[in-house]
Amino acid sequence: MAWEGGRFVPEPEITCIDCGGPASLITPPPGPDDLPWAEGDLVVYRCRDCLDRWDLEVPAPDQE
Numbered sequence: 001m002a003w004e005g006g007r008f009v010p011e012p013e014i015t016c017i018d019c020g021g022p023a024s025l026i027t028p029p030p031g032p033d034d035l036p037w038a039e040g041d042l043v044v045y046r047c048r049d050c051l052d053r054w055d056l057e058v059p060a061p062d063q064e
């Protein structure tokens, strides 16, 4: 989870908190004509191994 140049860029994959398996991003990224990610938006991952769903909130932008 990182902000780059004023736009939020979610990691394509995280580690499942329950089983340690790979959890892939299933929220489609905003297209070029859409609003970019904003603080508080939900970024959803699903674990490949245990199929748990992880909803992460976009954090506040880094303070420069």
Ligand SMILES: [Zn+2]
Residues within 6 Å of the ligand: 016, 017, 018, 019, 020, 021, 047, 048, 049, 050, 051, 052
């Ligand atoms: Zn898992």
